[in-house]
Amino acid sequence: MNVTIYGDSILKGVLLENGKYVVDHGWQTRLAERFGLHLTNRSRFGSTIRKAMDRIEKDSATPATEPEMALLEFGGNDCDFDWAAVAAEPDGEHVCKNPPASFLDCYRRAIRLLRTSGRTPVLMTLPPINSELYLSFLCRDGLSRENIVHWLGDVERIYRWQENYSQMVEQLAREEHTPLIDLRRPFLQDARSPAALLCADGIHPSRLGQELMYDALCAAF
Numbered sequence: 001m002n003v004t005i006y007g008d009s010i011l012k013g014v015l016l017e018n019g020k021y022v023v024d025h026g027w028q029t030r031l032a033e034r035f036g037l038h039l040t041n042r043s044r045f046g047s048t049i050r051k052a053m054d055r056i057e058k059d060s061a062t063p064a065t066e067p068e069m070a071l072l073e074f075g076g077n078d079c080d081f082d083w084a085a086v087a088a089e090p091d092g093e094h095v096c097k098n099p100p101a102s103f104l105d106c107y108r109r110a111i112r113l114l115r116t117s118g119r120t121p122v123l124m125t126l127p128p129i130n131s132e133l134y135l136s137f138l139c140r141d142g143l144s145r146e147n148i149v150h151w152l153g154d155v156e157r158i159y160r161w162q163e164n165y166s167q168m169v170e171q172l173a174r175e176e177h178t179p180l181i182d183l184r185r186p187f188l189q190d191a192r193s194p195a196a197l198l199c200a201d202g203i204h205p206s207r208l209g210q211e212l213m214y215d216a217l218c219a220a221f
Helices: 026-035 049-060 083-088 100-116 131-141 145-152 157-175 184-189 207-220
Strands: 002-007 014-017 020-023 038-041 068-073 120-124
Touching (some): 026 207, 049 100, 068 100, 083 145, 100 120, 100 157, 120 157, 131 157, 184 207
Parallel strands (some): 068 120
């Protein structure tokens, strides 16, 4: 079966190691070999569902001639803010890259385009983030933690806001009768420290975290 992945750096296999971002496709290679998949990964670092639409539209313009699955993993960048602007104006109004209504509309359109082209869209929930690690990473080069926390109200609002986008993905899967792979639950149920499952930036799964994703994908397939 042909499988195309549309997503961001998490599904691209990005890791933060020794202060640098690297890409490891190991779990993808193993998945393809285990299930006999022809896997194409169109994930991009920093991608939102809106940014991915050009590629999805181009691919959907050509009808699938054989069974093809389209795995979609978006929301982590869609929900992100311009943190430098927040730090500079902690009493100002700030909007994330892709607000909820726009996120849902764009994602829904992607699902329907892929389905109309003969492909089977499959959505994925978002692995959880660690608010404290993420905020420390954001402020490593001098952004004001005090100002960002002032705007947030409390640090864990970062987690809750990202969780909200994962829940919207679940909502879309129900409304569009689309299969859903839950990448989030394995992280939440794992007995190990969340810091062990995520990189130092608090958002990208560590190698242990990638193993959890791999196991979830294997179970789904």
